[in-house]
Amino acid sequence: MSSYRIALNFEDGVTRFVECKAGEKVLDAAYRSRINLPMDCSDGVCGTCKCRAESGEYDLGNDYIDEALTEDEAAQGLVLTCQMIPSSDCVINVPVSSVACKTEQQAFIATVAQVTLHNDAAIMLELDVDTAAPAPVFLSGQYVNIDVPGSGQSRSYSFSSAPGDRRISFLIKRIPGGVMSGWLARAKPGDKLNLTGPLGTFYLRDVHRPLLLLAGGTGLAPFLSMLEVLARANSQQKIHLIYGVTRDLDLVLVEALEAYAAQLPGFSYTTVVADAASSHPRKGWVTQYMPEDIIRDGHPDVYLCGPPPMVDAVRTYFDTNGVVPNSFHYEKFTPNVALKKSA
Ligand code: FES
Numbered sequence: 001m002s003s004y005r006i007a008l009n010f011e012d013g014v015t016r017f018v019e020c021k022a023g024e025k026v027l028d029a030a031y032r033s034r035i036n037l038p039m040d041c042s043d044g045v046c047g048t049c050k051c052r053a054e055s056g057e058y059d060l061g062n063d064y065i066d067e068a069l070t071e072d073e074a075a076q077g078l079v080l081t082c083q084m085i086p087s088s089d090c091v092i093n094v095p096v097s098s099v100a101c102k103t104e105q106q107a108f109i110a111t112v113a114q115v116t117l118h119n120d121a122a123i124m125l126e127l128d129v130d131t132a133a134p135a136p137v138f139l140s141g142q143y144v145n146i147d148v149p150g151s152g153q154s155r156s157y158s159f160s161s162a163p164g165d166r167r168i169s170f171l172i173k174r175i176p177g178g179v180m181s182g183w184l185a186r187a188k189p190g191d192k193l194n195l196t197g198p199l200g201t202f203y204l205r206d207v208h209r210p211l212l213l214l215a216g217g218t219g220l221a222p223f224l225s226m227l228e229v230l231a232r233a234n235s236q237q238k239i240h241l242i243y244g245v246t247r248d249l250d251l252v253l254v255e256a257l258e259a260y261a262a263q264l265p266g267f268s269y270t271t272v273v274a275d276a277a278s279s280h281p282r283k284g285w286v287t288q289y290m291p292e293d294i295i296r297d298g299h300p301d302v303y304l305c306g307p308p309p310m311v312d313a314v315r316t317y318f319d320t321n322g323v324v325p326n327s328f329h330y331e332k333f334t335p336n337v338a339l340k341k342s343a
Contacts (some may be wrong), residue, residue, distance in 0.1 A: 007091045009054070013199045014098035017137045025061070026081040026092065035103045042082045043070050049081045055206040056090025068092055069334040083095070083189055091139065093205075105196045105294075112191040113167060115184050118252035122218055123172045123184050127193060138163050139224040140204045140229045141303070141331075144197030146170075148179045155180045156199070156333070158222040158305065162229050162343055171221040173251070201279065202305065202331035204229060209326050210238040210298035214286050214314060215250045216306020217245050219333065220253065223305065227260045227267070240294055244286040244310070248278050286310065287317040295323050304330040 003019045006026060020029035027049055030037045042050040042062025051075070060074055061083025069080050075178055081092070097102055111126035117123055130135055138144075143158040150285075157170040175181045204226045215224045220243055230239065245251050250273075257269045268290050273280040282289060294300050300323040311330050318325065 001002075003216045004056075004086045005089045005137070006030075006056075006086060007089075008037070008101075009091060009093045010093055010101065011100040012099070013201065014103075015139065015142065015198050015200075016098070016106070020086050020090075023085060026079075026090075030081070032126040036101050036181075037094060038101070039083050041084055041195060044083045045081055047080070050078055051081055051095065052093040053077050053079045053084070054091040054093055056086060057088040058090060058115040059083060059085045059087065059323050061328065069304075070334055091205075093201075102207065103134045105199060108136060109193060109197045110168065110193055110195055112187050112189050114189065115187050117174065119190045119249040121174055121247070121249045122252045123174050124169060124253075125157075125187075126167055127195075128160060128164050128274055129168060134170060135164050135166050136198070138203075140200030140225045141202045141305075141330075142198040142200045142209055143222075144195045144199065145196040146180070147194040147196075148183050149191070149193070151179045151183070153179050154196075158200075158202075158219075158225070158331070159198075160221040160224040162225055162232065163167070171218045171224065200331065202303070202329055203302065204303070205327070205329075207235060207301070210294045210300040211240070212291070212294055212300040212302045212311070212325070213239065213241040214302065214304040215241060215243045216286070216310045217250055218234075219307075219310075219331070220304035221305070222331070223303070224256060226303070227257075227264070230267075231260060231263050235264060238266040238294065238298065239264065239268075240291045241267070242272060242286040242289055243269060244274065244306070246273070247274055247275050248280060250281070254293065279283065285313060287313055290317070290323075295325070299324065299326045301326050302328045304328070305333065307334060 003021045006018050006020045008016050010273045018029050018033040038048050040046040047068040064083050113128045114126040143156050145154045145156050160171045161169040216224050221253045224340050261267050311332050
């Protein structure tokens with residue numbers, strides 16, 4: 001391989017991707033892409049360029065001093081971008097805003113290919129990215145902002161498709177009277193949409209442990225993207241998804257989960273409906289259906305995408321039951337406002 005794709009995640013949630021040639025230092029690769037990462041000496045002396053490598057393989061370089069990067073810091077995943085030479089695709093968290101690095105989120109245009117209503121409760125929006133533009137790159141789990149034509153407003157949606165596909169998709173909660181739901185009711189194939197992104201720190205890290213995925217309603221979207229990535233990588237890892245919804249009709253795309261269960265040997269899922277009047281076999285909350293084998297023995301990496309009370313409920317459940325996940329990544333969303341909050 002002659003180059004690697006490096007995702008630079010800025011403090012403000014903006015992600016930019018740069019190509020790093022074999023043997024090239026990250027700071028130089030970013031500079032070629034007109035991104036000015038923090039730096040002062042560029043010689044491994046000042047420590048100004050210190051960032052955190054979230055994933056990937058790399059050489060730290062051997063031309064820096066301990067004051068710039070201590071052994072402990074290196075062991076924790078910190079790197080000096082003026083020295084770091086990647087040997088695989090990497091994700092790097094940059095502790096300053098994109099604006100401070102003289103860059104910004106990217107904008108692109110996509111064309112409506114298909115709008116599919118599921119149960120009157122959710123809408124699958126499929127868009128094609130212009131063939132003249134590069135295929136959109138993002139980290140599986142991230143989102144974009146989509147301008148709602150004619151409204152002057154935008155909404156945030158997680159990709160439900162896999163990175164690099166030209167047909168991108170989003171699972172959107174149908175909200176009567178909602179700006180995007182209203183527009184989608186009139187949308188036709190060929191209509192254009194302006195998108196900006198990718199954004200967010202909620203994305204699939206390197207998979208070395210069992211995964212526990214917790215989806216609330218249309219918070220299923222990023223997990224569809226992650227499952228597709230894992231299926232294409234022939235993952236053998238143990239993965240369990242709990243998909244909780246409010247009403248029976250909110251339970252959509254179960255057939256897609258069924259298909260992944262057939263494709264991925266370690267994947268299983270549970271559906272839960274909160275509505276007490278539901279005839280669903282499992283009623284209640286996702287916290288009532290935690291898989292003991294994964295949460296007790298597996299110390300899983302946990303990913304949650306759902307409304308803020310769900311994040312709080314799961315965190316309380318972990319605390320009160322002495323569950324210690326290996327990591328806990330979450331994205332809080334509220335369906336009808338442009339709010340996304342990741343951790
Ligand atoms: Fe000074 Fe990297 S810029 S150590």
